[in-house]
Amino acid sequence: MIVALIVAAGSGERLGAGRPKALVELAGRALVAWSIDALTQVSQIERLVVAMPPGAHEPSGLSGPARVTMVAGGASRSDSVRRALDAARELQAPREIDFVLVHDAARPLVTAALAEKVISALQRDPDAHAAIAALPVTDTVKRVDPQGAVHETLERSELWAVQTPQVFRREALERALDVTAKELAQATDDAWLIERDGGRVIVVRASDENLKVTTPLDLQVAELLLAARASSGGDRKPA
Helix, strand or coil: CEEEEEECCCCCHHHCCCCCHHHCEECCEEHHHHHHHHHHCCCCEEEEEEEECCCCCCCCCCCCCCCEEEEECCCCHHHHHHHHHHHHHHHHCCCCCCEEEEEECCCCCCCHHHHHHHHHHHHHCCCCCEEEEEEECCCCCEEECCCCCEEEECCHHHCEEEEEEEEEEHHHHHHHHCCCHHHHHHCCCHHHHHHHCCCCEEEEECCCCCCCCCCHHHHHHHHHHHHHHHHCCCCCCCC
């Protein structure tokens, strides 16, 4: 079986909204509600656990799916993942969890199709421990020293910009998360924890629209993309 964990415990300081990022309004609904809607459309996912900021109220705009559970997030992103996974295991016991999908609420334009694509890639590759959504880097990337001088230009044909969703074999993710709080705090994504543990991670080409909302400009772009989806005759929900 597959469970999905949505990481939504970030403060969102760069948005300047004065509230947790997951609760910032996007097109009339809480930011996290869009991700919840998309992932509840994936038939293989039997349970969603959302790691929210401690003490945060339930997000607005939810349609009330019974299989969604809210838990308090942790001190770091990967700590929130670990707490959400612990909750998922308790909720699904004694049934065994085979795969775990992790998604950041900061990417509200995720689609069910992308989630299914990443899940399928991992299921098809018995040697892989994780599959992650990503896009090839199109900009030239330079390594710069602390004084602002260019140290080297990297070969961009080998570079990918990593996104979520990321899908893991449950045992591999549990092993990778079984580290100190300091090590968890160093992880910018959970795939890095798998990599440092010697696991094999494969990339799945993502959508150009699966942007991360970090700044007020990102929020405006996300609203425009949602409006474009609606005007094209599709559902307002990212499906």
